[in-house]
Amino acid sequence: MLPKFNLNNNSSITMSASKIEWQHLGAELVFTQDLAGNYLSFWWAKAAEYDLNYEELKNTSCESASNNIYDPLSEVFAPVDTIAYLEKIRRVLKRRLPEQCYCLFQYQEISYSFELIISPILPPQGEPQAVIVMGHLLTETEMFSFTENEAPAAIYSYQKLLSQVVQQIRRSLDLPTIYQHTVQNIGLTFATSRCLILANQNNITRLSVEAEYCRDAYDSTTKYQINWYNETHLQQALRSSSPVAVDFIEQDLLQRKSALVISTNSSSEDNVLIYLQQCDRYRHWTTAEMEMLREIAEQVEAAISLAKLYREVEQASIQAEEASRLKSDFLANTSHELRTPLNGIIGFLKLLLEGMADDPEEQREFIEEAYKSSIHLLNLINDILDIAKIEAGKMELELNEIELDELLQDVDNLINTQAKQKNLNFQIKSPATLTPVILYGNYQRLLQIMLNLISNGIKFTKEGGIVVSAEVTNKKIECQGIEFPGMVKISVADTGIGVSLEKQDKLFENFYQVDGSRTKSYGGTGLGLAISQKLVEAMGGTISFYSMGDGLGSTVTFTIPLSHLPVIKTAQSDY
Numbered sequence: 363m364l365p366k367f368n369l370n371n372n373s374s375i376t377m378s379a380s381k382i383e384w385q386h387l388g389a390e391l392v393f394t395q396d397l398a399g400n401y402l403s404f405w406w407a408k409a410a411e412y413d414l415n416y417e418e419l420k421n422t423s424c425e426s427a428s429n430n431i432y433d434p435l436s437e438v439f440a441p442v443d444t445i446a447y448l449e450k451i452r453r454v455l456k457r458r459l460p461e462q463c464y465c466l467f468q469y470q471e472i473s474y475s476f477e478l479i480i481s482p483i484l485p486p487q488g489e490p491q492a493v494i495v496m497g498h499l500l501t502e503t504e505m506f507s508f509t510e511n512e513a514p515a516a517i518y519s520y521q522k523l524l525s526q527v528v529q530q531i532r533r534s535l536d537l538p539t540i541y542q543h544t545v546q547n548i549g550l551t552f553a554t555s556r557c558l559i560l561a562n563q564n565n566i567t568r569l570s571v572e573a574e575y576c577r578d579a580y581d582s583t584t585k586y587q588i589n590w591y592n593e594t595h596l597q598q599a600l601r602s603s604s605p606v607a608v609d610f611i612e613q614d615l616l617q618r619k620s621a622l623v624i625s626t627n628s629s630s631e632d633n634v635l636i637y638l639q640q641c642d643r644y645r646h647w648t649t650a651e652m653e654m655l656r657e658i659a660e661q662v663e664a665a666i667s668l669a670k671l672y673r674e675v676e677q678a679s680i681q682a683e684e685a686s687r688l689k690s691d692f693l694a695n696t697s698h699e700l701r702t703p704l705n706g707i708i709g710f711l712k713l714l715l716e717g718m719a720d721d722p723e724e725q726r727e728f729i730e731e732a733y734k735s736s737i738h739l740l741n742l743i744n745d746i747l748d749i750a751k752i753e754a755g756k757m758e759l760e761l762n763e764i765e766l767d768e769l770l771q772d773v774d775n776l777i778n779t780q781a782k783q784k785n786l787n788f789q790i791k792s793p794a795t796l797t798p799v800i801l802y803g804n805y806q807r808l809l810q811i812m813l814n815l816i817s818n819g820i821k822f823t824k825e826g827g828i829v830v831s832a833e834v835t836n837k838k839i840e841c842q843g844i845e846f847p848g849m850v851k852i853s854v855a856d857t858g859i860g861v862s863l864e865k866q867d868k869l870f871e872n873f874y875q876v877d878g879s880r881t882k883s884y885g886g887t888g889l890g891l892a893i894s895q896k897l898v899e900a901m902g903g904t905i906s907f908y909s910m911g912d913g914l915g916s917t918v919t920f921t922i923p924l925s926h927l928p929v930i931k932t933a934q935s936d937y
Contacts, residue, residue, distance in 0.1 A: 390498040391476060394483065396491055397455065399440075399448055408499060414439060414469060439469040442553050454480045455490045464500070473643050475500040527661050535672045540665050541573035541634075548638065548658065549575030552651065555617075555641035556580060559662075560588060562600060562633045569596070569635065580617060580641050599623040599635055605655050607647040620645035624655050626663040636662065700742055706735035745889045752896045759804045759900050761842070763925045766799035766832060766850060767792060773812050773830070781820055787827025793834045793850070795928040801850060802841070802925045803901040811894045812852070815918050818890060819856035822916070826857025834930065839923055841902025846923035849903065855917040860909040869907050870895045894920070 393404040406414065441447035447465060454461050460481040467474045478497035482490040527544055534540055541559045549557035556576045560569035569588045576582050588596070599606045605624040620640040627633050636659055710732040719725035751757040770790050781788035793799055801808070812830070819828040836848040861869065870891050891907070898905045898920045905920035 389496045391478075392494070392496050394492055394494050395451065397451065399444070399451065402492060412469070412472070412474075439467060442466045442468050442473065450480055451493055454482050454493055458482050458484065458490060473645070475646070527658055535669045537666065537669045538573065540662070540669070544636070544658065544662060545573045545575040548636070548655075549577075552638060554638045556583065556637075556639040558583060558635075558637040558639070560635040560637055562635065572634065583616065595621060595623055596635065596637075599625045600633070603627070605647075605652040607652060609646050610644055617641040619643060620647070622647045622652065622655060624652075624659045626659045626666065634662065634666070700739065703735035703739040703742070707732045707739070710735070745893060748889075748893050752893070757896070757900065759807060759897075761803055761901060762805070764801040764803055764805050764808065766801055769801070769805065769808060769812070770830070770832070772809060773816065776813060777816050777820070780817070781828065784820060784823070786820060786823055786825070789827065789829045791829065791831040793832050793928075794931040795834065796931050797928040799832070799834060799850060799928050800925040802846060802923045803903075804897075807897045807901070808922065811897055811920065812854070814890045814894055815854040818918075819854055819858060819916070823856045823858035826915075828854065828856045830854050834924070834928060836927060839902060839921075841923050846902070846925070847927045848924040849921045850924060851919060851921050853917055853919040855915065857915045860912050860914040860916050861907070862912050863909075866907055866909060870905070891918075894918075898922070 390408065391406045393406075394402040396402060443466070450461060450463060460479055462477075462479050465476050465478050467476060476497045477500055478495055481494050481496075483492045483494055484490055527547060545557040545559055548554070554575075556574065558571055558575075559573040561572045562569055571584045571588070574582060574584050595606045595608045603625060605622060608621040611618045611621060616639070618639045618641055620643075622638040624636050625633055626636070636655060638655070710728040713719065714725065714728050719728055748757070770792060774788075774790055778788055816828055816830065831853050833851045833853075834848060835851060839846050839849055895905045902923045903921040905918065907916065907918050909916040
């Protein structure tokens with residue numbers, strides 16, 4: 363039985379220990395402790411070499427040291443992970459069997475790795491209340507030869523950490539919250555100086571700090587972006603699913619001495635890095651620590667996937683609700699729009715049948731009004747049928763060569779009267795070319811698009827006018843597997859009521875109308891722009907809407923492929 367070295371007497375512990383000659387038994391370190399980790403006796407052959415003062419161990423214990431276990435300046439010679447160490451003592455006393463382990467002790471700013479044998483001190487009667495611990499300091503070679511089973515890991519604490527991370531993930535689908543709890547738990551359990559979660563998005567060279575655990579003694583990195591291009595271990599981690607450990611870092615601006623990093627998913631766009639940094643000492647990262655970090659990374663990866671799926675489902679639900687609302691509004695508006703011209707037709711025909719026309723001129727007026735209502739009703743029905751065909755994928759367009767001047771002339775003939783009735787200026791500006799501008803598209807659908815856009819401009823404009831302009835560009839585009847040398851950009855600009863900036867991105871949605879008051883004032887189904895967009899895209903072009911805001915007019919621009927480039931008129935061409 364190990365004699366008790368009384369720390370309170372005046373005799374030298376070293377002298378007392380030397381009399382017993384523990385060195386002849388192969389013991390370099392010997393001490394006894396009670397259940398709480400109180401030092402009952404202590405001897406270490408290399409104490410003087412490492413400037414360890416026995417007096418500092420008086421009235422101290424591992425249990426009391428646990429309150430400041432993460433303080434590198436602690437004056438207590440104690441295990442880094444006191445929870446796991448005390449658990450070993452309790453296990454040895456309960457089983458009454460010795461246990462071999464590897465343990466990392468810390469004193470001031472220095473860490474020491476020991477191979478230990480913890481044995482129960484068996485009293486003549488009763489339960490054992492103390493243990494004797496014998497061991498030796500590991501060399502660097504020995505420290506780097508740990509096997510998985512031999513690693514000085516705080517298995518109990520690590521499993522507890524994993525459980526905490528999993529529970530947090532289950533309680534929340536908010537990634538920032540999960541990230542912060544994860545780094546906090548890892549930082550405390552692993553006793554690191556910093557623990558970061560870094561985001562690697564769009565394969566850029568800089569990583570943003572998404573969450574951070576940082577001890578008070580060190581600078582926070584949250585305001586920085588870390589360039590992984592200059593960090594070899596970060597490069598390795600981004601390309602691998604395995605932890606990357608660095609035991610020695612020299613002359614580092616961030617005060618890092620050792621680092622451990624792992625990627626959650628190297629093949630995903632949502633890849634993040636869990637990054638542990640040790641700044642107070644050089645640290646050998648054990649197999650158990652790396653394995654635990656791997657398990658945590660898997661849980662974080664699952665949390666990212668789950669949170670992303672939740673966002674997608676939530677967004678889909680919002681979109682579905684919005685689509686349902688828009689369709690309901692559309693049905694209500696459309697029923698009104700269909701009823702209005704139909705009632706007009708019925709009303710004027712009834713007047714004629716009942717002989718209410720006083721003379722042939724009034725009779726003709728009734729017929730003209732019924733005809734206008736019929737045309738309006740037909741246009742509404744055509745819009746509904748068009749959008750139904752497009753959504754069902756049954757809209758087939760036959761594309762041919764079309765002369766732009768011919769198209770613009772037809773537009774002018776059909777729309778000019780409508781503009782004049784509202785006393786609006788209407789102007790068409792053709793591109794300045796020496797040869798005809800030949801488009802590649804469907805004539806009827808192009809005419810439909812332009813009449814729709816211009817009619818909208820006239821409808822929402824009270825004064826001023828509408829200007830239609832065409833411009834040739836030589837930007838190559840591809841449509842239906844055919845490459846075209848350029849395109850024509852056609853713009854319809856008005857001086858009407860405009861649209862607020864926050865509502866412009868929704869204008870091309872099916873059934874969308876800016877607001878109910880406009881529907882009542884101006885009519886319409888809210889399908890015109892949606893149909894125009896889909897027709898333009900089917901012909902290989904694009905369409906966009908722009909307005910400075912309410913009351914500031916609007917401009918709709920769309921493009922159509924050119925069959926071939928025309929000869930552009932220049933200043934010299936006039937001579």
